Amino acid sequence: MDKDKELIAKYAAQDEELRKLVEEHRALDERLEEFHRRPYLTAEEEVEKKKIQVRKLALKDQIMVIVEKYRKMEEGK
Numbered sequence: 326m327d328k329d330k331e332l333i334a335k336y337a338a339q340d341e342e343l344r345k346l347v348e349e350h351r352a353l354d355e356r357l358e359e360f361h362r363r364p365y366l367t368a369e370e371e372v373e374k375k376k377i378q379v380r381k382l383a384l385k386d387q388i389m390v391i392v393e394k395y396r397k398m399e400e401g402k
């Protein structure tokens with residue numbers, strides 16, 4: 326996973342799609358942290374939390390597809 330983080334850091338500056346995906350993933354992560362700090366959540370907040378988790382997972386999948394492309398590119402050098 327550290328190699329993935331290195332690739333993300335290396336290529337996010339030049340790959341706008343990757344950068345946007347990573348930024349959205351981090352923003353959702355921060356939003357989830359807000360929910361975790363609360364002693365309880367309303368039913369609506371629970372639903373929102375689940376939606377955020379699903380979106381965050383989808384973003385991670387998209388990020389990993391791009392990272393895999395860069396990993397193969399790096400191996401080919």
